[in-house]
Amino acid sequence: MADTTRKTIIVFSGDLDKVLAAFVIANGAAAMGDDVTMFFTFWGLNALRKPTGPRVNGKSFLQGMFGRMMPRGPQKLGLSKMNFGGMGAKMMKLVMRQQNVSSLDELIETAREQGIKMMACTMSMDVMGLKPEELIDGLEYVGVASYLGEADEANVNLFV
Amino acid sequence: MADTTRKTIIVFSGDLDKVLAAFVIANGAAAMGDDVTMFFTFWGLNALRKPTGPRVNGKSFLQGMFGRMMPRGPQKLGLSKMNFGGMGAKMMKLVMRQQNVSSLDELIETAREQGIKMMACTMSMDVMGLKPEELIDGLEYVGVASYLGEADEANVNLFV
Amino acid sequence: MADTTRKTIIVFSGDLDKVLAAFVIANGAAAMGDDVTMFFTFWGLNALRKPTGPRVNGKSFLQGMFGRMMPRGPQKLGLSKMNFGGMGAKMMKLVMRQQNVSSLDELIETAREQGIKMMACTMSMDVMGLKPEELIDGLEYVGVASYLGEADEANVNLFV
Numbered sequence: 414m415a416d417t418t419r420k421t422i423i424v425f426s427g428d429l430d431k432v433l434a435a436f437v438i439a440n441g442a443a444a445m446g447d448d449v450t451m452f453f454t455f456w457g458l459n460a461l462r463k464p465t466g467p468r469v470n471g472k473s474f475l476q477g478m479f480g481r482m483m484p485r486g487p488q489k490l491g492l493s494k495m496n497f498g499g500m501g502a503k504m505m506k507l508v509m510r511q512q513n514v515s516s517l518d519e520l521i522e523t524a525r526e527q528g529i530k531m532m533a534c535t536m537s538m539d540v541m542g543l544k545p546e547e548l549i550d551g552l553e554y555v556g557v558a559s560y561l562g563e564a565d566e567a568n569v570n571l572f573v
Numbered sequence: 574m575a576d577t578t579r580k581t582i583i584v585f586s587g588d589l590d591k592v593l594a595a596f597v598i599a600n601g602a603a604a605m606g607d608d609v610t611m612f613f614t615f616w617g618l619n620a621l622r623k624p625t626g627p628r629v630n631g632k633s634f635l636q637g638m639f640g641r642m643m644p645r646g647p648q649k650l651g652l653s654k655m656n657f658g659g660m661g662a663k664m665m666k667l668v669m670r671q672q673n674v675s676s677l678d679e680l681i682e683t684a685r686e687q688g689i690k691m692m693a694c695t696m697s698m699d700v701m702g703l704k705p706e707e708l709i710d711g712l713e714y715v716g717v718a719s720y721l722g723e724a725d726e727a728n729v730n731l732f733v
Numbered sequence: 734m735a736d737t738t739r740k741t742i743i744v745f746s747g748d749l750d751k752v753l754a755a756f757v758i759a760n761g762a763a764a765m766g767d768d769v770t771m772f773f774t775f776w777g778l779n780a781l782r783k784p785t786g787p788r789v790n791g792k793s794f795l796q797g798m799f800g801r802m803m804p805r806g807p808q809k810l811g812l813s814k815m816n817f818g819g820m821g822a823k824m825m826k827l828v829m830r831q832q833n834v835s836s837l838d839e840l841i842e843t844a845r846e847q848g849i850k851m852m853a854c855t856m857s858m859d860v861m862g863l864k865p866e867e868l869i870d871g872l873e874y875v876g877v878a879s880y881l882g883e884a885d886e887a888n889v890n891l892f893v
Contacts, residue, residue, distance in 0.1 A: 564889045570730070664795050
């Protein structure tokens with residue numbers, strides 16, 4: 414049965430603006446007392462990367478290439494529009510600070526403090542060659558069935 | 574409790590094709606008797622800009638830059654794919670007219686006639702430096718909590 | 734009333750990575766016993782094109798152009814990020830094979846075997862000039878009202 418106190422968000426995108434939107438919605442719902450689950454898949458996983466990841470062995474050549482080319486963590490994400498090689502993202506972060514809007518780093522921290530469940534999609538991690546030790550702590554490593562189990566219990570399910 | 578007569582759509586994207594899809598779904602649901610709420614955030618706000626906005630004071634330098642670089646209203650939106658500097662959007666609008674598909678301007682007008690609730694995200698407006706006087710009339714200016722309140726009452730919630 | 738055994742996914746995007754995500758979720762839900770409906774619209778229709786479509790008459794000049802420029806079927810879709818003129822998509826497909834992840838062709842085949850309902854949006858087909866004979870077999874050709882009817886019966890509704 415649908416339960417008004419649960420929400421899930423699939424974070425597929427790794428664009429700064431979209432990931433920001435996902436965390437603003439997630440934190441807003443958690444602040445209203447909802448149980449929130451975020452399921453990170455594909456490019457969305459980049460938002461969870463540590464800025465200076467450990468050197469990881471056991472990647473194939475192509476996985477290593479993906480890993481080197483994809484952004485490492487919230488500070489490196491670009492905008493989905495008007496990014497201009499990173500200038501757009503810099504501009505947006507600057508305006509956000511001027512307007513006292515929380516940064517993505519702060520929003521992720523708040524999400525953890527509020528007990529938002531963050532799941533990393535293991536199938537995407539295999540494809541992109543991301544290892545748990547490259548991602549921030551406190552994640553659950555699961556497949557799509559776990560997401561679906563959460564979504565079945567929720568009344569709002571978004572794909573970002 | 575979920576209520577089969579309510580729908581919400583977050584319009585995050587400002588791409589013509591995606592905004593068109595959002596309004597087609599919203600108008601379709603409203604025509605079937607549903608209460609529909611659209612929550613415009615980030616680039617999606619550009620679909621609500623007046624084509625010839627008033628000169629607005631009180632913007633920071635960066636907000637002014639965002640404002641000048643972002644498209645002003647439905648006529649200026651580009652496609653998410655194959656836009657080719659606006660040519661793709663022109664082509665699509667032309668085919669739509671040939672196929673008697675409503676234009677985005679018409680869809681927005683229909684949405685208002687059908688009483689679809691349109692909410693503008695004030696946090697995004699702050700970041701992008703958009704002021705209420707630059708947007709079309711009849712909007713509600715709210716935060717994410719208002720969206721979540723609507724979504725809690727709805728049985729279909731989409732993020733576009 | 735919401736029914737925990739139904740899911741719908743709007744496949745708006747024609748990017749390989751997003752279409753993959755849509756089918757992984759859809760197949761996962763179907764494997765758990767859910768009734769799943771996928772509604773293909775705009776670029777998402779390209780995932781359903783036959784690789785070597787028949788020559789089709791009755792297209793306008795612009796519809797013909799769209800048809801020639803859009804990718805024909807799963808093998809031709811690009812990535813939403815890091816596509817590099819198709820190289821990125823090739824890389825991802827290669828890694829997927831190395832990791833024993835099903836290809837999009839296989840996922841579509843599984844979706845059909847599992848009885849997932851696939852709907853093609855006729856309004857988008859008109860705009861893009863796609864004819865039923867250019868798309869794979871077994872689709873339902875419907876408008877947005879049919880999608881909304883399905884979504885009203887579902888407890889998870891995503892827009893990809």
